[in-house]
Amino acid sequence: MSAYKHKTCLAVALVVFAAFSCLEFSTCSVQFSLTQKMRRWSPQIVISLAVAAAPSACRVIELSGSDWTLSNPSLNISVPAKLPSQAHVDLFAGQVIGDPYFGLNDFNLRWVARSNWTYTSAPLTSLNSDATSTHLLFNGLDTFTSIELCGKHVASTNNQFRQYFFDVTEILASCTESPVLSINFGSAPEIANAIAAQPGQETWPFGVEMVYEFPNRQFIRKEQSDFGWDWGPAFAPAGPWLPAFVVELGASDIHVRNSLVDIYRLGQLNNLPPDQEQPWVLNVSVDYLGQSDSNRGINYRLLDSENITVSSGPLSNITAGDGVLTGTTIIPSESVDLWWPNGLGPQTLYRLELEIVDSGNKTIVSLEKRVGFRTIVLNEGVITEEQLAQGIAPGNNWHFEINGHEFYAKGSNFIPPDAFWVRVTEARIRELFEAVVAGNQNMLRVWSSGAYSPDFMYDIADELGILLWSEFEFGDALYPVDPEFLDNVSEEATYQVRRVNHHPSLAFWAGGNELENLELSIVQENGPDQYPRLLAEYEKLFLETLVPIVFGNSKSISYAPSSTSNGYLELDFSLPIPLVERYDNKTPGSIYGETDYYNYNSALAFNFSSYPVGRFSNEFGYHSMPSLQSWRQAISEEDLYFNSTVILLRNRHYPPGGLNTSNFENTTKGMGEMTVAAQRWYPVPDKQDSIANFSAWCHTTQIFQADFYQSQIMFYRRGSGRRERQLGCLYWQLEDIWQTPTWAGIEYDGRWKILHYVARDIYQPIIISPFFNRTTGDFEVYVTSDLWTSASGIADFAWYDWSGKPLEIDTPSSATFTVGAINTTLVLKANTNDILKGFDPTNVILVANVSADGKLPNSDKQQTFTHENWFHPTSLASAKLVDPGLELSYSKETQKFTVSATKGVAAWVWLDYPEGAVLYFDENAFLLLPGQSKEIGYTVKSDKTSGAWVDGVTVRSLWDNTTP
Numbered sequence: 001m002s003a004y005k006h007k008t009c010l011a012v013a014l015v016v017f018a019a020f021s022c023l024e025f026s027t028c029s030v031q032f033s034l035t036q037k038m039r040r041w042s043p044q045i046v047i048s049l050a051v052a053a054a055p056s057a058c059r060v061i062e063l064s065g066s067d068w069t070l071s072n073p074s075l076n077i078s079v080p081a082k083l084p085s086q087a088h089v090d091l092f093a094g095q096v097i098g099d100p101y102f103g104l105n106d107f108n109l110r111w112v113a114r115s116n117w118t119y120t121s122a123p124l125t126s127l128n129s130d131a132t133s134t135h136l137l138f139n140g141l142d143t144f145t146s147i148e149l150c151g152k153h154v155a156s157t158n159n160q161f162r163q164y165f166f167d168v169t170e171i172l173a174s175c176t177e178s179p180v181l182s183i184n185f186g187s188a189p190e191i192a193n194a195i196a197a198q199p200g201q202e203t204w205p206f207g208v209e210m211v212y213e214f215p216n217r218q219f220i221r222k223e224q225s226d227f228g229w230d231w232g233p234a235f236a237p238a239g240p241w242l243p244a245f246v247v248e249l250g251a252s253d254i255h256v257r258n259s260l261v262d263i264y265r266l267g268q269l270n271n272l273p274p275d276q277e278q279p280w281v282l283n284v285s286v287d288y289l290g291q292s293d294s295n296r297g298i299n300y301r302l303l304d305s306e307n308i309t310v311s312s313g314p315l316s317n318i319t320a321g322d323g324v325l326t327g328t329t330i331i332p333s334e335s336v337d338l339w340w341p342n343g344l345g346p347q348t349l350y351r352l353e354l355e356i357v358d359s360g361n362k363t364i365v366s367l368e369k370r371v372g373f374r375t376i377v378l379n380e381g382v383i384t385e386e387q388l389a390q391g392i393a394p395g396n397n398w399h400f401e402i403n404g405h406e407f408y409a410k411g412s413n414f415i416p417p418d419a420f421w422v423r424v425t426e427a428r429i430r431e432l433f434e435a436v437v438a439g440n441q442n443m444l445r446v447w448s449s450g451a452y453s454p455d456f457m458y459d460i461a462d463e464l465g466i467l468l469w470s471e472f473e474f475g476d477a478l479y480p481v482d483p484e485f486l487d488n489v490s491e492e493a494t495y496q497v498r499r500v501n502h503h504p505s506l507a508f509w510a511g512g513n514e515l516e517n518l519e520l521s522i523v524q525e526n527g528p529d530q531y532p533r534l535l536a537e538y539e540k541l542f543l544e545t546l547v548p549i550v551f552g553n554s555k556s557i558s559y560a561p562s563s564t565s566n567g568y569l570e571l572d573f574s575l576p577i578p579l580v581e582r583y584d585n586k587t588p589g590s591i592y593g594e595t596d597y598y599n600y601n602s603a604l605a606f607n608f609s610s611y612p613v614g615r616f617s618n619e620f621g622y623h624s625m626p627s628l629q630s631w632r633q634a635i636s637e638e639d640l641y642f643n644s645t646v647i648l649l650r651n652r653h654y655p656p657g658g659l660n661t662s663n664f665e666n667t668t669k670g671m672g673e674m675t676v677a678a679q680r681w682y683p684v685p686d687k688q689d690s691i692a693n694f695s696a697w698c699h700t701t702q703i704f705q706a707d708f709y710q711s712q713i714m715f716y717r718r719g720s721g722r723r724e725r726q727l728g729c730l731y732w733q734l735e736d737i738w739q740t741p742t743w744a745g746i747e748y749d750g751r752w753k754i755l756h757y758v759a760r761d762i763y764q765p766i767i768i769s770p771f772f773n774r775t776t777g778d779f780e781v782y783v784t785s786d787l788w789t790s791a792s793g794i795a796d797f798a799w800y801d802w803s804g805k806p807l808e809i810d811t812p813s814s815a816t817f818t819v820g821a822i823n824t825t826l827v828l829k830a831n832t833n834d835i836l837k838g839f840d841p842t843n844v845i846l847v848a849n850v851s852a853d854g855k856l857p858n859s860d861k862q863q864t865f866t867h868e869n870w871f872h873p874t875s876l877a878s879a880k881l882v883d884p885g886l887e888l889s890y891s892k893e894t895q896k897f898t899v900s901a902t903k904g905v906a907a908w909v910w911l912d913y914p915e916g917a918v919l920y921f922d923e924n925a926f927l928l929l930p931g932q933s934k935e936i937g938y939t940v941k942s943d944k945t946s947g948a949w950v951d952g953v954t955v956r957s958l959w960d961n962t963t964p
Contacts, residue, residue, distance in 0.1 A: 058253035059128060061246040067122035072115055084422050086239035087117040101738050103635055104649055106233035113236035117185045123178035131248035134172055135289050137257060138164045140242025143222040144186040150175035159221040161452055161473060161492045165257060165289060185238035192216040202480050205527030208519055210476040218477040221488055224449035225416060230652045231742040235419050247289055254290030254365055258495060261369050261502035264556035271558045271571055273377050276404040279333050280373060284315060284354060285326040294320040295359035298327045303351045310335050338403050339372030339504040341442040342465035345858035348372060349462060372462060372504030377401045378558035380567040392725045395590030396567050398615035399727035408720055408786035408822055409728030410763045411443035413619050416450040416737055426456045431750055431941050432735055433460050439756055440763035443467040445618055445730045448513040449475035452496045461505035468505050474512030478519050481537045486545050493549045501554045508558050509550050511542035515562035543577050563618050566593035591724050594618045602677035605708045608715050608771055613724050617716045621732035621743040623653055623670055624705035625698035629915045630747045634739035641690060642697050643671055650740040670741055674701045682876050683961040696961055703908055706758040713762045714769035717784045721824030750918040750941055757924040768795055768850040770871035781828035783850050785819045792818045793852030795827040801843045802880045803904045804930035810835050832873050843880040846871040870927050881959050888955040897936045899955055901928035906957040911936060914952035916945040
């Protein structure tokens with residue numbers, strides 16, 4: 001493959017510098033096998049290479065390791081380095097820079113991003129001179145490079161997300177000494193600026209490009225959030241961020257560099273519910289290095305978890321192209337069991353062994369994939385007559401169907417878990433995903449503008465049953481559509497679609513984030529005369545370019561060009577591009593598409609009439625502070641107060657236009673919003689100890705965030721039984737990328753915020769939810785279920801004052817009910833203007849409990865589901881709170897904590913634990929009535945305290961905010 005020549009090569013040439021002279025290195029190559037860590041980053045697991053009767057020269061030599069040097073001569077910097085890595089990581093390890101995450105180093109280290117960096121290998125002494133051909137294979141280079149081998153130019157690259165491979169046979173033949181590989185990385189921010197400044201370069205109306213720190217990110221194919229976002233830093237790292245290899249081949253050898261496995265129902269078409277009675281089609285397509293041969297074939301063997309062969313044989317319909325071999329077969333439905341998401345059934349997985357064979361059926365190369373059998377479809381079809389008869393509003397559907405079943409998608413949004421992907425380990429992702437499962441979630445929206453997920457992330461999702469709504473890496477901008485850019489994107493998308501398609505956890509491909517609902521709307525507002533042209537450009541990229549790639553490689557996956565959108569107007573596979581978007585072609589009274597929602601006017605936080613009504617909610621939220629424990633990981637003790645300079649500047653939720661260390665004009669937006677929300681809805685902390693007061697303020701912002709999210713989740717889930725037939729909510733966001741105020745429910749080190757506990761509670765299969773209209777006084781309580789069959793039970797209601805005294809309020813004490821499949825039912829209706837006459841509304845709370853019998857999906861076992869919720873008619877800032885007399889004890893025998901309220905009602909009871917450990921409690925952020933006790937277990941994820949954290953556990957409630 002020749003180097004891809006993009007017009008940005010000129011810009012690269014302006015900023016990259018010549019390779020440095022060779023230094024002495026030790027050998028770093030590893031022959032044949034990949035380490036387990038590298039395998040999980042690679043597109044496939046190579047089992048055997050060149051298994052043939054005659055000896056073969058085929059070798060795969062890992063370039064991963066520590067025998068590299070990172071240098072910048074103009075800065076007089078040279079440090080030991082690794083591959084994979086990124087410059088900041090190696091500079092930190094070499095003590096050239098401090099911890100990038102500490103203090104204001106995000107600003108202080110901008111010089112690193114604006115500099116060029118060269119990675120130089122040790123001499124590659126183990127290369128085989130007998131190889132017929134030798135290739136360099138890079139799974140990820142971030143982002144602009146000039147590659148040299150033996151002092152000769154190999155190629156230039158300009159895309160972080162592509163796999164690059166280059167034939168270096170002739171270069172090595174002329175190399176007189178042990179080869180040295182040099183990869184020069186140009187400054188991405190500087191190159192992006194140079195591209196943007198080219199004469200005649202495309203521009204967009206004001207506001208289309210959302211700038212956080214570095215501008216012009218849309219011109220380059222690099223992780224967009226590397227240039228800053230409203231929840232993260234702007235390091236714009238550079239380096240060989242994924243593994244690299246030397247591949248040596250004999251004349252008849254091949255090396256599999258990527259592969260596609262597509263499992264779908266016979267006759268299935270993208271975005272359409274398939275016939276579940278049809279057998280499965282197994283389509284395999286292999287991308288390889290080496291000579292093409294039309295006489296090759298593919299054999300397969302499918303094995304279950306007990307290593308028993310389920311199906312095997314040669315694939316049919318073999319086609320051979322330039323470096324691509326494809327074949328298919330039919331697998332009967334009864335041969336395999338289905339894969340289901342978390343909470344909906346078992347996660348049945350199979351091992352697929354593949355062998356590429358020659359004309360004599362001798363194995364040339366073997367590989368394997370782990371697969372599952374499922375159909376997952378985004379149904380955007382027109383509301384049917386049957387649905388209309390059920391009371392569903394006209395318009396279009398927008399929901400997912402798994403194996404032919406509607407289900408309620410419960411989850412959150414996943415952002416890059418670190419600013420430096422080389423620090424993201426499989427263990428870190430597993431811990432996060434286990435928290436997702438513990439939080440009763442079955443779907444994550446893997447947000448665009450980060451990086452494409454590594455295979456091990458999909459592997460873990462496959463095992464745990466987490467559907468991954470995946471997106472191409474475009475967001476909050478419009479993008480160039482010149483031929484060079486589109487060709488670059490096509491290579492990127494083709495590689496990524498083929499790499500991950502075999503994972504049953506792959507739920508969906510979206511073209512990008514907030515493109516139709518936001519970017520095109522900004523064009524209509526700020527540049528209406530440019531709208532036709534920019535709409536056509538949008539469609540050229542997200543319809544004309546990406547649709548053929550997705551639909552051409554996979555029949556098992558759905559695609560939409562944007563989230564959020566109103567869905568498609570038409571899906572017609574007789575058209576060159578089957579998808580025709582709806583945009584604003586809406587009929588009054590009809591409901592379309594999915595919604596997102598952000599409103600930082602906290603006065604409207606619990607006003608249900610302000611929430612959007614749609615078929616699905618893909619993101620919504622409000623920011624909060626991290627815990628004191630997390631802050632101490634990142635800033636000095638003297639900066640631990642609410643509006644310290646460091647905290648102000650680490651909070652990236654500010655208006656467009658950016659900020660810097662000399663301009664604080666925009667730094668108070670996010671801090672002010674959190675402050676006002678805390679003051680409006682909860683008792684204001686006023687403690688004498690400044691650190692304790694800071695911690696209490698952080699905690700209160702987390703209570704508001706969790707309370708607000710719970711309100712929205714209840715609203716969206718109730719929509720499953722209303723005219724909108726709302727079938728999913730994914731809140732923003734699951735986790736943090738660093739320690740700062742964000743929308744996350746899990747902090748950077750894995751500590752759960754209040755939000756994750758509350759989301760886990762309100763994502764239970766059956767919940768009871770109060771709804772209150774503060775204007776009219778109308779009050780309703782619903783029971784909502786996402787089970788697939790009806791459930792019956794009883795709801796109990798009890799009114800109290802804050803001392804815990806029962807109140808005789810004129811409402812029923814209980815109600816029996818039956819709630820339908822994925823539905824909701826009203827169990828209490830009243831008006832507070834009537835029922836609370838003669839009562840002080842600031843001293844009234846309702847405790848509502850539900851107990852219902854039902855069955856989980858794909859289970860014959862009847863079980864009882866319980867849930868508790870509570871309601872207060874006024875802001876808790878004015879509530880007549882009393883000291884609940886909380887008591888905490890710990891039993892070493894049962895390894896459980898016991899929390900008791902002895903004097904009054906304890907609201908937002910919170911168990912906290914000290915630094916040095918990461919764990920979660922079985923229950924947290926709950927309500928206790930006087931005389932009630934809860935026994936609380938826990939799950940430890942990591943512990944550097946040797947168990948001493950137990951002695952530091954504390955308990956508090958909302959009352960403690962009022963105490964000095």
